[in-house]
Amino acid sequence: MEDGRTSDKVLNKIQEKILNGEWKSGEKIMSETKLAEELNVSRVSVREAIEKLAAFNIVSKKKGGGTFVNDLGPSVYLNSLLPMLILDRDSYMEILEFRLIMEPEAAKLCTERCDDKLIEELQITYENMLKYKNDIKKFTEEDLNFHTKIAEGTNNSLIIKVNELLSNVLECHQRGLYENLGPEGGVHEHKFILDSIRNRDSELAFIYARRHAVRTINDLKRLKK
Structure with missing residues (x-):
């Protein structure tokens, strides 16, 4: 069974993709389902990680439209x-x-x-x-x-x-x-x-x-x- 630490590992992986430029500002990231498959975790853990990133203003979630990388200023x-x-x-x-x-x-x-x-x-x-x-x-x-x-x-x-x-x-x-x-x-x-x-x-x-x-x-x- 997965716990909060799994969610944090997912968060770090997503954040790494964003900060190294693999996912650029304004770009839509892959779906929760595909992320879960790639990282071999549950969709729940992926969703928790994305919610945390949204709280940190690193990504924005659009209802029915997916998750997008925000414009990352130095403060982020x-x-x-x-x-x-x-x-x-x-x-x-x-x-x-x-x-x-x-x-x-x-x-x-x-x-x-x-x-x-x-x-x-x-x-x-x-x-x-x-x-x-x-x-x-x-x-x-x-x-x-x-x-x-x-x-x-x-x-x-x-x-x-x-x-x-x-x-x-x-x-x-x-x-x-x-x-x-x-x-x-x-x-x-x-x-x-x-x-x-x-x-x-x-x-x-x-x-x-x-x-x-x-x-x-x-x-x-x-x-x-």
């Missing part, structure tokens, strides 16, 4: 990180260290590339953070939304995707940090970052984003003592 190649990031919730410090590297550069790029509309959205998000200072769950959501807006402002699909993946893991950790230490540090630092972006001072945006990441790391170390 990071989708395989998603299960690992969702399952590995003990790597908060490592994620924060990664943010220390990524987010200052993202803030700098955002300052140089974003339009005025995005700055307005950042302002609204910051105002929401102020409004929800006493509601840590909502405050955390707005905090992560603030960083999502900065990622979007870079116009870089990889930065946007990495931010999306990390946000899925960070929410519960960030909320716990704010519950223990309060939101004041985050409020002030986000204001500095926002003002730097609004003034189109990319170097200052870099500095304040880095200080924010460093402070978060130091707070976590303090809590662990």
Whole structure:
């Protein structure tokens, strides 16, 4: 009897055919029946694999029309990180260290590339953070939304995707940090970052984003003592 691991093997095989160019963007892949025969598995396992690929936006299913390969931008190649990031919730410090590297550069790029509309959205998000200072769950959501807006402002699909993946893991950790230490540090630092972006001072945006990441790391170390 087949299990979930069979489905994952099928998924990896299909993904390999797509990523090595055997099945190109916009092309219809072979039917579930033929795939099952070629891979010597059941149609159920093939169907499960295709559903997962559709969830990762690698393929699209058209009712009555088969399955087609999507246009694969750079961000799609990071989708395989998603299960690992969702399952590995003990790597908060490592994620924060990664943010220390990524987010200052993202803030700098955002300052140089974003339009005025995005700055307005950042302002609204910051105002929401102020409004929800006493509601840590909502405050955390707005905090992560603030960083999502900065990622979007870079116009870089990889930065946007990495931010999306990390946000899925960070929410519960960030909320716990704010519950223990309060939101004041985050409020002030986000204001500095926002003002730097609004003034189109990319170097200052870099500095304040880095200080924010460093402070978060130091707070976590303090809590662990």
